[in-house]
Every structure is written in structure tokens, then in C-alpha cells.
Amino acid sequence: MAKAKVAEVTVSLDAELVVEVMALAGVSSPQDAVEAVVRDYIARGHRTEARTGHRDLTPRETGNEPREQQG
Template sequence: MAKVNIALDAELVVEVMVLAGVGSPQDAVEAVVRDYIARGHRTEARTADRDEAHRTGTLLPPEPPQG
């Protein structure tokens, strides 16, 4: 996999490290990026299911929020 070097504000990275409970700046930022991507995929899956239900006429009542 290709690597990319970027510069970030040190306070921002330290905050991410604390919130993620990770000791390495690179691991902390990587965890945030992976979470962001996974969240996007989950959103796409939910909206695709909803669009499919509208298209086919098999619309179900909304699920209660999880959380």
C-alpha cells in the first residue's frame, strides 16, 4: 500500500490520540480515517436499502435509533 506523509497540528493529533486511546500519532489518525470511511459505507448501505424499498414498493416502518 502506498504511504502518504502529511503535516497536522500537533494539538489536533494529541487530541485524537487521547480520544482513540492510541499511543502512536500515525495509528490514531489512521483509526479516525478508517472510522470515517466505515461510517460512510454504513450510510450508503442504509440509503441504498431505503431507495430500493421505495423503488420496489416494499417500504417498512423506520427502525428506532440505535445508540
């Protein structure tokens, strides 16, 4: 059986951030480090959904959006 082609995405990240993730993950490849973090984040979400039986479908606030001034 042939292996399916997986779509790939290229992302630019701050080098210091990637080096820190590489050290924490104990890997020598930036690609492997970022992939490990993404896979861990997804697995955590699945574990949370399994425990709560709830899936949050609302968009998450990233903190990068401009906030409306209140007052």
C-alpha cells in the same frame, strides 16, 4: 503469498489536533490515531450508503475554499 506493498502518504497536521485524537482513540502513536480516524470515517460512509442505498458523488464543501461574495 507475498504481502502487497501499500502506498503511503505523508501529511502534516497540527500537533494539538493529533494529541487530542490520540487521547480520544486511546492510542499512543500519532500514526495509529490518524489511521483510526480515517478508517472510522470510511466505515461510517459505507454504513450510510448501505442504509440509504445512495452514494453522494458530489464534491463536499470543506469550508476552506474562498466563498464568492453575495449581494
